[in-house]
Amino acid sequence: MKTSKLFRAVLFDMDGVLVDSERYIAEAAIAMFRQTYNTEVDPKTFLPFVGTGEDNFISGVGKLYNISLTMPRDKERTYEIYEELVHGHLKEINGARAFVYACKRSGLAIAIATSADKRKMMTNLRELGFQQEDFDATVHGAEVKNNKPDPEIYLKAAQKVGIDPGDCLVVEDAVRGIESGKAAGARCLGLTSSFDAKALLAAGADYVAADLEEALKNPPPDLFQALGGFLH
Template structure:
């Protein structure tokens, strides 16, 4: 048992001599100076008080449930600096993957070849030449002309599926673009589609070309996604290093292209499910562009950071 210490009469006289009435508050205590080794050991064992400006960290207990992933905050600094966002078009800004497949089915129907929309899924995001030519190879179409098929594809697609302001833009696309711009980020379209389709889709979605700091399309490239060329060119056009860019993609080829370019990628499940997209290791996955917040882009979102 700890020994009780009773102040002596001399101690009371000392207080009185220094004009401290016994009923008054005690004088301020001077800090107790400990030997260095003892101070370090004591500090390590002592509970840590919160620093000024930070909320105290409360340990999880049975009476206090842990916050959900939507409530958890991203770790500052873990995500890194972001200066630009590279948006894929089909399946990200525009709900145009399914209409593209239907237009392609129409092209093959005119050639007398029986195909269905699912035949084109493995070639999604790889550009119209591969999109059409890949199915032609699988189906064994003889004397297939890629250029002729592309020309007819664009005619059908623009006439039937991508009329100006026809509403093919995903809800939330314009809002996220504006939030990025208001946050001082540069924004670009980086698509494996030809420029004629990019312009038509943006017009159909009500997204003015003037919104974007750069538009990079397939026309000038030999190697399309999953090669990194389009994303590397977009980064260069914006004057932003790849490690300060974020890609938003829906296609496996696009996520693979971002990985090849060493750019962080947020994937959306508008074309493929999560299991398929995880093959290419996006940093995290959202349902569609409307579920991506500016916090996701700037900080890695709520409990969403994963190393590549």
């Protein structure tokens, strides 16, 4: 039986959780490979690297095509293209704002724990109309030594908000992100924006939903109880 211990904090991944950005960063990286290396890469080759930060996201695909990237130049070019693509077009994952503000109203601590660099994190927040100060803490990829699935990023986010990881709910869309949250000792809500429910559950997700709108409307009974009804 799953615990019904109340959560005291919610730790959000960003891409694929709060913001519908995964396709844009893939498009940006594809354009970078085309412009810089005259190579067309298959969008599907990025999937194993989703949620691990842009260094891995780009260089991992580069290795598949036997390309030795020049970093950070190629990453910065990818971010430049990304910013052009998302300006005025980036959308929230359904229910993201409502979920974040429900957490805030209930007094839960909230944090962002994203493998992306600060540049991309701030771009996403700006496009969604959030301020960094809307969150009690943020942790981005440059602040940790070990990428997901290592638990470092969620341990650091929990430390920043002053809450034991076991009292935190991690919200993730990636298999490696779920593995990271579970390794940190948190319970995890997996959103099926990047991976299907079967893959997220196999990675250890305690709960699964299509998006945060669904989590608001139809929370599993034990999740609703654990959150003390804050979803409504």
